[in-house]
Amino acid sequence: MRSATPWSDVLSYLVEATGETLYMVGVSTVIATAFGVPLGVWLQLTAKGGLRPNPAVHRVLGFITDLGRSMPFIVLLVALTSVTRLIVGGSIGSTAVIVPLAVGAIPFVGRLVQNILSEVHVTVVEAAVTTGASTLRIVRSVLIRESLPALINAIGVTVIALIGYSAMAGVIGGGGLGDLAIREGYQRFNDRILWSTVAWLAVLTTLIQLGFTRAARASDRRRHASV
Amino acid sequence: MITVENLTKSFQGVNALNGVTLDVEAGTVLGVVGPSGAGKSTLARCVALLERPDSGAIRVDGTDITALDGSALRAARRQIGVVPQGDSLLRQRTAAGNIALPLESAGVPGPQRRSRVGELLDLVGLTDKAGAYPDQLSGGQRQRIAVARALAANPSVLLADEPTSALDPETTGSVLTVLDRARAELGVTVLVVTHDMGVVRKICDDVAVLEQGRVVEHGKVLDLVSDAASRTSGALLPAVDLNPINESSYDRVADVVLVGFAAVGALLPEASHRFGVELNIVGGGLTRLGETPVARFRLGLNGERSDSALEWISEAGGAVQRSLKGPQGVAA
Ligand SMILES: Nc1ncnc2c1ncn2[C@@H]1O[C@H](COP(=O)(O)OP(=O)(O)O)[C@@H](O)[C@H]1O
Ligand SMILES: [Mg+2]
Numbered sequence: 001m002r003s004a005t006p007w008s009d010v011l012s013y014l015v016e017a018t019g020e021t022l023y024m025v026g027v028s029t030v031i032a033t034a035f036g037v038p039l040g041v042w043l044q045l046t047a048k049g050g051l052r053p054n055p056a057v058h059r060v061l062g063f064i065t066d067l068g069r070s071m072p073f074i075v076l077l078v079a080l081t082s083v084t085r086l087i088v089g090g091s092i093g094s095t096a097v098i099v100p101l102a103v104g105a106i107p108f109v110g111r112l113v114q115n116i117l118s119e120v121h122v123t124v125v126e127a128a129v130t131t132g133a134s135t136l137r138i139v140r141s142v143l144i145r146e147s148l149p150a151l152i153n154a155i156g157v158t159v160i161a162l163i164g165y166s167a168m169a170g171v172i173g174g175g176g177l178g179d180l181a182i183r184e185g186y187q188r189f190n191d192r193i194l195w196s197t198v199a200w201l202a203v204l205t206t207l208i209q210l211g212f213t214r215a216a217r218a219s220d221r222r223r224h225a226s227v
Numbered sequence: 228m229i230t231v232e233n234l235t236k237s238f239q240g241v242n243a244l245n246g247v248t249l250d251v252e253a254g255t256v257l258g259v260v261g262p263s264g265a266g267k268s269t270l271a272r273c274v275a276l277l278e279r280p281d282s283g284a285i286r287v288d289g290t291d292i293t294a295l296d297g298s299a300l301r302a303a304r305r306q307i308g309v310v311p312q313g314d315s316l317l318r319q320r321t322a323a324g325n326i327a328l329p330l331e332s333a334g335v336p337g338p339q340r341r342s343r344v345g346e347l348l349d350l351v352g353l354t355d356k357a358g359a360y361p362d363q364l365s366g367g368q369r370q371r372i373a374v375a376r377a378l379a380a381n382p383s384v385l386l387a388d389e390p391t392s393a394l395d396p397e398t399t400g401s402v403l404t405v406l407d408r409a410r411a412e413l414g415v416t417v418l419v420v421t422h423d424m425g426v427v428r429k430i431c432d433d434v435a436v437l438e439q440g441r442v443v444e445h446g447k448v449l450d451l452v453s454d455a456a457s458r459t460s461g462a463l464l465p466a467v468d469l470n471p472i473n474e475s476s477y478d479r480v481a482d483v484v485l486v487g488f489a490a491v492g493a494l495l496p497e498a499s500h501r502f503g504v505e506l507n508i509v510g511g512g513l514t515r516l517g518e519t520p521v522a523r524f525r526l527g528l529n530g531e532r533s534d535s536a537l538e539w540i541s542e543a544g545g546a547v548q549r550s551l552k553g554p555q556g557v558a559a
Binding site for chain 1: 275302309315318329333376
């Protein structure tokens with residue numbers, strides 16, 4: 001029986017792994033948002049009763065989106081190896097994990113966004129149409145602005161989900177907190193590292209969730225208005 | 228000026244509009260009334276360019292707007308202010324921000340936009356609510372902001388679909404006042420859809436009655452009320468036969484509609500005086516259509532020249548609708 005890892009070492013493990021996790025999750029969230037929001041907008045515009053209804057386009061987009069969502073992340077991780085190599089010039093390490101994370105999250109974000117945008121009441125959208133606003137303006141000033149609080153919450157949900165998926169990053173040497181808990185903690189029977197990581201993950205996800213909830217509330221103009 | 232010609236529109240086999248023809252003169256208010264499902268909203272949505280009719284034409288100031296696309300369509304939409312049925316304000320924008328939306332669509336620069344928004348807030352009497360969000364406004368205030376938004380880009384035409392249907396009578400008054408001011412102060416041509424004859428009574432110059440996608444009655448309110456057979460007179464004028472009367476105590480009994488201050492005030496006493504007949508009001512009453520007093524009375528007349536008196540009333544502009552007790556003393 002060896003002695004427990006000193007707390008100072010545990011701390012430096014955690015700091016490094018947290019950096020890796022935040023890097024992987026942060027960049028893939030940005031990418032997933034950049035592509036997922038337009039995807040969601042496109043899905044909603046082409047939907048029945050949307051601003052540009054187009055059943056054919058909508059069905060094809062919807063099929064691809066749901067196919068992407070149904071793919072287990074671990075499969076994406078290995079299936080996308082060659083694509084990843086093409087994009088980031090390597091197939092292992094934190095950077096390489098970003099590609100499958102982002103690809104997996106785009107359809108996830110797309111559906112969330114579409115559902116949220118479809119909640120904007122049709123009368124409100126039509127009122128904007130009657131002002132002669134262009135479709136782009138309506139998307140920006142009405143669909144997205146009216147649902148901004150819900151959209152921010154959806155990005156928060158995405159971040160938490162991606163933290164979960166990033167735990168599998170160890171498979172291709174991506175590191176991060178999940179990998180730390182599994183490789184250094186679980187597989188080496190190092191309870192101190194395992195439980196510290198688990199506790200820190202709980203704190204981290206709670207903090208992130210809290211941050212997004214705050215941001216969503218701040219963007220909700222209905223709450224803090226002067227009468 | 229709006230002209231609707233032979234408009235048809237169907238939804239999956241349901242004929243919502245079956246050849247609707249009507250017009251609204253520049254600077255007047257037309258009320259479109261009719262039972263639920265008659266096609267009122269479909270008509271309004273076609274004129275608002277939210278729905279494309281199957282056939283027929285809609286002209287706004289002479290131009291057919293039914294076949295427009297792209298930027299021409301958006302430009303035409305700016306010429307037509309719309310107050311949609313139901314809550315339509317952006318909840319994440321202030322009252323002022325909502326009114327500014329059409330000005331943003333039209334590319335009006337910031338400073339001009341702000342001064343125009345100020346004018347409109349003043350027009351609808353909500354200057355003190357500029358910074359309030361829709362959730363902080365009452366239903367009537369929200370509708371007034373919706374009217375202000377519809378008027379922001381200086382449209383020549385204003386459409387309102389059931390603007391008062393969710394409001395109590397008092398708030399309804401404030402919204403109708405705003406529509407009336409739009410016509411009076413901005414010269415806008417107004418088409419208002421409603422199932423509330425009170426709206427017609429208060430602000431409409433003309434009325435069109437829609438039933439099953441057809442116009443079954445269309446004309447000036449003040450003309451239609453003089454026609455006993457019209458639906459409009461039945462709906463707007465006081466009932467005459469609330470109290471059964473003893474017809475045998477009169478030589479003649481007749482219903483008469485009088486329109487305007489002069490007719491209501493002077494016609495009956497003058498007839499009585501000229502022909503030396505005793506003239507009693509035995510039923511009916513007085514109402515007001517817009518600013519105009521209108522009366523429907525049931526008259527009981529006694530005297531030899533009762534028929535001449537009724538004839539004279541009719542020639543002097545009163546509408547003698549029916550003689551219940553005719554020259555032979557028989558109920559007609
Ligand atoms: N988008 C639609 N799809 C199918 N049917 C419709 C649609 N809009 C209206 N209708 C039908 O057309 C008829 C007229 O409706 P509408 O114009 O809303 O009447 P109103 O406003 O007078 O109550 C109704 O039978 C209604 O069910
Ligand atoms: Mg309706």
